[in-house]
Amino acid sequence: MDHLSASQINLYLLCGLKYKFQYVDNLPKPFKSSALAFGSVFHSTLSWIHNQRMSGKDVPRETLYRIFDADWYCQKADTDIRYKEGEKELTLSLLGKEMLELYLLEPQKELKGSEVHFSVPLMHPATKEKLGIDLEGFFDLIEADDTITEFKTTAQTMNQGDVDGHIQLSAYGYAFEKLFQKPAKGFKIVNFVKKKKPKIEVFETERTAVRYEEFFFLAKEVFKGIQSKTFIPHTGYWCGDCEYGAVCPLWKHLKQPEKKAVEKECATPY
Ligand code: SF4
Numbered sequence: 001m002d003h004l005s006a007s008q009i010n011l012y013l014l015c016g017l018k019y020k021f022q023y024v025d026n027l028p029k030p031f032k033s034s035a036l037a038f039g040s041v042f043h044s045t046l047s048w049i050h051n052q053r054m055s056g057k058d059v060p061r062e063t064l065y066r067i068f069d070a071d072w073y074c075q076k077a078d079t080d081i082r083y084k085e086g087e088k089e090l091t092l093s094l095l096g097k098e099m100l101e102l103y104l105l106e107p108q109k110e111l112k113g114s115e116v117h118f119s120v121p122l123m124h125p126a127t128k129e130k131l132g133i134d135l136e137g138f139f140d141l142i143e144a145d146d147t148i149t150e151f152k153t154t155a156q157t158m159n160q161g162d163v164d165g166h167i168q169l170s171a172y173g174y175a176f177e178k179l180f181q182k183p184a185k186g187f188k189i190v191n192f193v194k195k196k197k198p199k200i201e202v203f204e205t206e207r208t209a210v211r212y213e214e215f216f217f218l219a220k221e222v223f224k225g226i227q228s229k230t231f232i233p234h235t236g237y238w239c240g241d242c243e244y245g246a247v248c249p250l251w252k253h254l255k256q257p258e259k260k261a262v263e264k265e266c267a268t269p270y
Helices: 006-014 016-024 034-054 060-080 089-105 158-166 167-180 209-227 239-240 256-264
Strands: 004-007 111-123 130-143 147-154 186-194 199-205
Touching: 004 006, 004 209, 006 016, 006 130, 006 167, 006 209, 034 060, 034 089, 034 111, 034 130, 034 147, 060 089, 060 199, 089 186, 089 199, 111 167, 111 209, 111 256, 130 167, 130 209, 158 199, 167 186, 167 209, 239 256
Parallel strands: 004 130, 147 186
Antiparallel strands: 111 130, 130 147, 186 199
16 A cells, blocks of 8 residues: 545544455445546536646537546446435536526636645654655646635535635645645635535635644544554434445445445534
């Protein structure tokens, strides 16, 4: 193991067993949740918009929709998509386009980079203790003034507390400082809420040295857990979307009403 990403850290903290199924055992995924597929299509379409804008080009609606539809098609061709009860592909597709329209109405910022890859050594910011592995990932968007923007598509609204403690933003801020040898100017989460009447929420936050120390501590404990093969399952509403439910000892024997009860009783995920 030579690297960790913020999403691997989040997954380990959410459910250690799911982390093991995905990253240690490399089990095939029999399906993809509609939420994951939608998020992936939406992100790649946003990235296309940003690249167009950075090249000084327009964003013709017809092309934009074609790109969105083509990405949906690729998702379907790749694997089975599992929709939620009452959810339809067409409704999701229309919702996605409505959300893209809303985004195009937002004030435009000057941009520095879209989907920017990073790989930096994981090191305690004060003591310089090294973990011996890299932190890897992608910045969704870096604005010209060095603001890091992360895009989310969620069914629920977020709040400022979620954003202030967001592990991904701490990881990105840490990586930005290592890559560019200066702190990010600011941090933003743009959350697209997938309601019947969709909306965009924009949250701004900041990161201090203390947050980077917390992040290093988390990464170190997760790394120790993985190295010692500690993979503890954690049930909650996320189990309903888990691709490994059929092999999970805590999930596979439950009847539908029991599954519904677990999903209701969950704690908030990371
Ligand atoms: S079904 Fe739930 S507890 Fe089991 S591996 Fe998946 S997320 Fe973890």
